[in-house]
Amino acid sequence: MHALPLTSQPTPLPQRVLLVENSRAYVQAVAQAIEHQLELPVTAASTLAEARQALEEHDDWFMVLTGLVLADGDRDMVVDCFLDRGLPTVVVSGVYDEDLRERMLRRQIIDFVVKSTPGNLDYIVWLVQRLERNRRISALVVDDSPSARTHAAALLEMFGYRVVQAADGPEALRALEGDQTIRLAVVDQEMPGMQGIELTRRLRALRTRDRVAVIGVSGRDDPGLVARFLKNGANDFLRKPYTREEFFCRVSQNVDQLELIGSLQDLATRDFLTGLPNxxxxxxxxxxxxxxxxxxxxxxxxxxxxxxxxxxxxxxxxxxxxxxxxxxxxxxxxxxxxxxxxxxxxxxxxxxxxxxxxxxxxxxxxxxxxxxxxxxxxxxxxxxxxxxxxxxxxxxxxxxxxxxxxxxxxxxxxxxxxxxxxxxxxxxx
Missing domain, CATH: 3.30.70.270 (Reverse transcriptase/Diguanylate cyclase domain)
Known part of the structure; x- marks a missing residue:
């Protein structure tokens, strides 16, 4: 058997999605896609008052998808309504406005999505699915700088990951050995004692590429650093300072790849009908x-x-x-x-x-x-x-x-x- 016996049932994670939008056609399309493809319940609201009432009626909210044009609230009031409750919030806008986009992304929202973009509906479904799955994944952040470590951890927590922090290489390896749910490691290069590349090499002796994705990070302007990270087992590399959007895209891409590999391995090793090993x-x-x-x-x-x-x-x-x-x-x-x-x-x-x-x-x-x-x-x-x-x-x-x-x-x-x-x-x- 591959699963540990359960001694108690885990607390169910919130699943309900709140969709706040004044366009009935768009609400119907998004709600139908999420409910049919992801089997997550969607509650729709066309005004801020309806949204507040829905929030009072249920306590199992997972996230909010909201437009900014509502009859009873301006843009900031709409976003504040959900961020003040600590709900992961994705803003969906009918027009592309760079100033508006930058203003919204300075808030603690997950993403800013434009309705008219080709593939918009597919992207929203992927985004909701990615955020829902992230809650079952632990991410390791390794950096000797408390401020840099806290910043990366806060971003990962915003995206739904459970975060484990480590200030150096030995602490990171101990954390990895003790937590099988860690599927992602963000590793800084400049650390005393054991630098990021050496940590990545040792980490690979514990977990293979199909088990943990490693993203190297550095603020140094060294052209050879990226290649050394990748040759020693890293899946990707980010140069500091990075934007929230770049960080989220790189992290999500690497976790998507892990899940794809896992799906292919299941196809190769499991019986399709029963789910047992073949x-x-x-x-x-x-x-x-x-x-x-x-x-x-x-x-x-x-x-x-x-x-x-x-x-x-x-x-x-x-x-x-x-x-x-x-x-x-x-x-x-x-x-x-x-x-x-x-x-x-x-x-x-x-x-x-x-x-x-x-x-x-x-x-x-x-x-x-x-x-x-x-x-x-x-x-x-x-x-x-x-x-x-x-x-x-x-x-x-x-x-x-x-x-x-x-x-x-x-x-x-x-x-x-x-x-x-x-x-x-x-x-x-």
Whole structure:
């Protein structure tokens, strides 16, 4: 398993978007795009009074998208209404006015967006999605200057990131080792003891490019500095002083790239239907795990699990119901598995588990409990309920067993379980 068991439910993050705009057509287009593409609830207001009333009625506001032309408030009054409440605010304007843009960006707004810009709607959806996702990401700011560190941290917090600050390289490395949610590091070059390039090189020994994006920062006018940062593992570089817009664009671009890489890795390693690791990924992980456990003579078992009469489910209920059955069994297997177990959908209606640390009665009980959990499932289908059973074959590793033998013997016991009447577990002695 890849996720830690949860001991308590985290507090849900605010999700509601307030859209303040006097153009009904624009409100409809933006609200529809956000609700359909991002599944975030949108509340629309055409006046400042309506906006204030909406703010009083709910307390789960995530952000505000606001125009500046309202019947009951001037530009500053509109922006003050939301900034005074600490709400992330994006200003949407009908006209491009450089003086107005600079004036607004001197305030603590997230962005200034022009309606008439080509791709405006796509940009707004991306911006809302980016800000919503940022709240689950930690960013590390490393700078020996308290003022520079505080400035970068404040910008990142404005964009929704959880921020960890460090005054030097050793403190930054300790923070990185202790916090797996850190996906971004902003690293200054000029620091005593360990400069930014050296810190970046050491950081890369802890986290690869697909895990953490590193942005180097410096105020020095050194043409070779950018190349040295990049060659030592940085993803990008910013020269001080930078504007808020440049900072936000560079940070967002790098985090977008991390998420894209993560999506591609999921496509390569996960089964699309069930979300479980696929056969290829399972075999790669298991090929490393089994020899390691065998070397220290730790118990390990492999199991093959197959849904009974799955063809009958497809023929009688349809393939959509068959897909629901597969997802339900996958969820049961995933929930039952411990953190150290490896699970996968092997193909069709067949699943595989690699379970270390259990043997004898304990091992038999583990799989009997899993069999019972699946038998107890009730999958709602068109006003009725689908019930399923599974057969499971289990092989405990013996000295000299490799992964191929483990899986072959587990598969043989699965066949015996089917032949003995299905809905049962057969475990090797």
């Amino acid at each position: 056969r290829r990924h399972f075999l790669e992980q298991a090929e490393r795990m089994v020899p390691r456990l065998q070397d220290v003579r730790a118990p390990v078992a492999a199991a093959m699990l197959d849904i009974d009469h799955f063809k009958h489910i497809n023929d009688s209920w349809g393939h959509d119901t068959g897909d629901q059955a597969l997802r339900a069994v996958a969820a049961a297997v995933s929930s039952h598995a411990r953190r150290q177990d490896q699970v996968a959908r092997f193909g069709g209606e067949e699943f595989c588990l690699l379970v270390p640390g259990l043997e004898g009665e304990e091992l038999a009980r583990y799989f009997e409990d899993l069999r019972q959990r699946i038998e107890d499932l009730r999958v709602p289908v068109r006003g009725s309920e689908l019930q399923m059973t599974v057969s499971i074959g289990v092989r405990s590793a013996e000295p000299g067993d490799d992964l191929h033998r483990l899986l072959t013997e587990a598969d043989r016991r699965l066949y015996l379980a089917k032949a003995a009447g299905r809905n049962r577990v057969i475990v090797s002695d």
